[in-house]
Amino acid sequence: MSAHFDVIVVGAGPGGSLTAMQLARRGRQVAMLDKTQFPRFAVGESSTPIASRTLEQISVDFGIDELAPLTRWGKWRESQTQATGGLKRGFTYYDHRPGRNRDATGLWPADPAARLLVAASASDADGDSHWVRAEVDQYLVDICRRQGVEVRFGCTVEQIQAESPWRITVRQAGDWSASETLSCDTLVDASGRAGVILRQLGYRDAVDALRTQTSARFTHIVNTAVAEAADADKLPYRAHEAAVHHLLHDGWVWELRMSDGRTSIGRVWTGSGPTDAAANGTRPSPHQLRDNLDVASSPSLSAWLSSARLAESPGDWLQSARVQHRWCGGRTMSRSFLALPTSLATIDPLHSTGLAHAITGSQRIVDLIVREAGGDVARYAEQVESEIELLDRAVSLAYRVWARCDLFFDACMLYFALAIGDEEDRISKGFQPERATWRATELQVQQAQRAAEAIIMDALKADRPIDRPAFRRQLAEICQVPLACRDDNLYAYTFG
Ligand SMILES: Cc1cc2nc3c(=O)[nH]c(=O)nc-3n(C[C@H](O)[C@H](O)[C@H](O)COP(=O)(O)OP(=O)(O)OC[C@H]3O[C@@H](n4cnc5c(N)ncnc54)[C@H](O)[C@@H]3O)c2cc1C
Incomplete structure (x- = not known):
């Protein structure tokens, strides 16, 4: 047949x-x-x-x-009405590394320099989803x-x-x-x-050939505590209704809460982490959540997970030695x-x-495929190459400065500028086949990304704070929304 x-x-x-x-x-x-x-x-x-x-x-x-x-x-x-999913108002980052003071809850950082919240939507109704x-x-x-x-x-x-x-x-x-x-x-x-x-x-x-090198282990769990920060009323959105990134010394844990009580949880290690050892048979039992997540270094995360357990589905951990x-x-x-x-x-x-x-x-x-006159396939191929290069640069930069939380947040801001620049263009002009995602083929964007990256790396190498005015000027070349400009690291949605 x-x-x-x-x-x-x-x-x-x-x-x-x-x-x-x-x-x-x-x-x-x-x-x-x-x-x-x-x-x-x-x-x-x-x-x-x-x-x-x-x-x-x-x-x-x-x-x-x-x-x-x-x-x-x-x-x-x-x-x-029957479906689940989760509300995602933005991107939340907590630094759980040793030496950070905790707020009154004992779980979340008290210091604004150890927390970053970036809203990606104006309201819950307009929010993105997990x-x-x-x-x-x-x-x-x-x-x-x-x-x-x-x-x-x-x-x-x-x-x-x-x-x-x-x-x-x-x-x-x-x-x-x-x-x-x-x-x-x-x-x-x-x-x-x-x-x-x-x-x-x-x-x-x-x-x-990629600069970024990480490994990951992930699953769904239930019974994770909803713990608001002590100053929750000051935040631009409820911090846990977001893609939450818990930063550790050698990587991070993601937390994505679904409306039915499930939480998608995953551990990302810079480099291959223990996923290699796991292949050799030393993998923890699936029910040992904290061991699977390798969060022993963080009393706050360990406490947060104390009553959590594995969800029925998928019912085990999946992992990737190279993400x-x-x-x-x-x-x-x-x-x-x-x-x-x-x-x-x-x-x-x-x-x-x-x-x-x-x-x-x-x-x-x-x-x-559908364009009568035939679309420009070579241009599409070039766009994809540039997009991969842009993402690999943006993500690997964040990992290169991992040890410096302030610079990591700046690397995130650089990515947000790239994403918002795309969003601004996409909303104002609609679909444009000649536009690469993140405008990755545009010279102005490429140059500003590289210049902003150099400013971050200079600060790392010289072990000093970033040249903030110069950094902001580069971000302004990429998008209209002011970024990297708040001492409290709390960004409400100001676009559109
Ligand atoms: C650990 C991890 C976390 C991630 N988190 C995020 C995130 O939070 N947000 C985000 O935007 N992206 C995230 N991503 C990336 C995201 O998963 C992918 O970019 C997205 O799933 C791509 O969608 P896709 O449809 O191209 O491919 P996929 O979703 O991978 O779908 C590919 C399909 O092809 C099928 N397939 C495979 N082999 C065959 C075969 N031989 N024959 C027929 N079918 C086959 C598979 O069964 C699958 O259904 C993450 C990726 C990883 C690895």
Whole structure:
């Protein structure tokens, strides 16, 4: 049996589903294949304004109303009364390293220099969301099906034969004896780090070319205490309704609270951390949360976790000895073969950039495929390279200055400038295929990023405070919102 499609999308994560549904809305015959069965656990749960605003554009441009609830927390809660997810008002950072005084709760830093809160939305209703990926990915797949996409789960790609048309041999779980050949005019790799098509088309593992190097262990837990800071009334939003980053000497812990009492928790180590040792059999029992999170150095975090326990799902810890991935150097992308940015690279959970990258990638890939005159694929490929470079620079800078909390916060501010600059442009001009995400191909942005980075590194090397006026001038080259300007490190939402 052989079936022909205009487009086959391999991978049914958010990037794959969004690509497939937009193409179907433009009248293309689309199949989407995923090797797993949905719903399934996944990380990449913390959404951001770039992701939300892009989803809003896709929802309007393609008339897909069901995407609107994913763009604002208030809409999600109104329309999805059974669903969970979590409110994300911004980015919260607490420095838990030794030597920091605690506030009256004993948990959170008393010193403003050890805490940073950056609001990313004006109100709870307009807030971003933490996505329970099992739920949201299923939600997106359901939209695909309603738009006529043929969705196949438990479907493994075995072989790809050269194009015109592409012939893909797949095997269906549960029926391993029978393989099937599908054909299509365009293949889209949306398989994330697996790079299923990329590998078949000659791409090689180039992860060592990235500057960022971290490892991670993560799961869902329940019963985490909600402990407000002693000065909660002064904060721009409730500090825990955010992507919370607990900073430790050798990495950080993320905390993403969901509305049903679950918390997504993950430990990121600079370098390979104990994930290597774990591979050798010294992994703690799954129920020893504090050992899995490696937070013994922090009495405050240990206390905060004292009554927490593992959630039923996924019910164990997952880990990655190298969070980053990077595929390079294979067949040049064309209108008949395209890859999402998130198939080409993962940088890091720090700054929550993955969903935005997948979603903005899907928007551009669809434009390349459906545009009558033919889109500029070479430009898209160049954009993705520049985006990966921009992110790798921004994230690795934050890790390079890790030992200096003040400079780490400045490195975060530099990333926020890049993100807000994108948001400003995206909102005022709408979808522009020539705009790279984070405006990564624009010379002014590249120069300001490098100059701001140099100012931070100079302060590190000379062991002195940052040249703040010079730093602010560089951030002002990137975005309009004033950043890195408050001694209390509390940033309310002032954009828009
Ligand atoms: C530890 C960690 C934490 C992260 N946290 C965040 C965060 O807070 N915020 C954020 O924005 N991003 C985060 N990210 C990044 C985010 O997870 C990804 O960028 C995002 O999931 C990319 O979406 P995608 O649709 O491109 O790929 P994925 O979500 O990875 O989906 C790929 C799909 O392809 C399928 N697949 C794989 N192999 C095959 C095969 N052989 N055949 C068929 N199908 C296949 C998989 O089953 C999967 O369903 C994080 C990443 C990591 C590693």
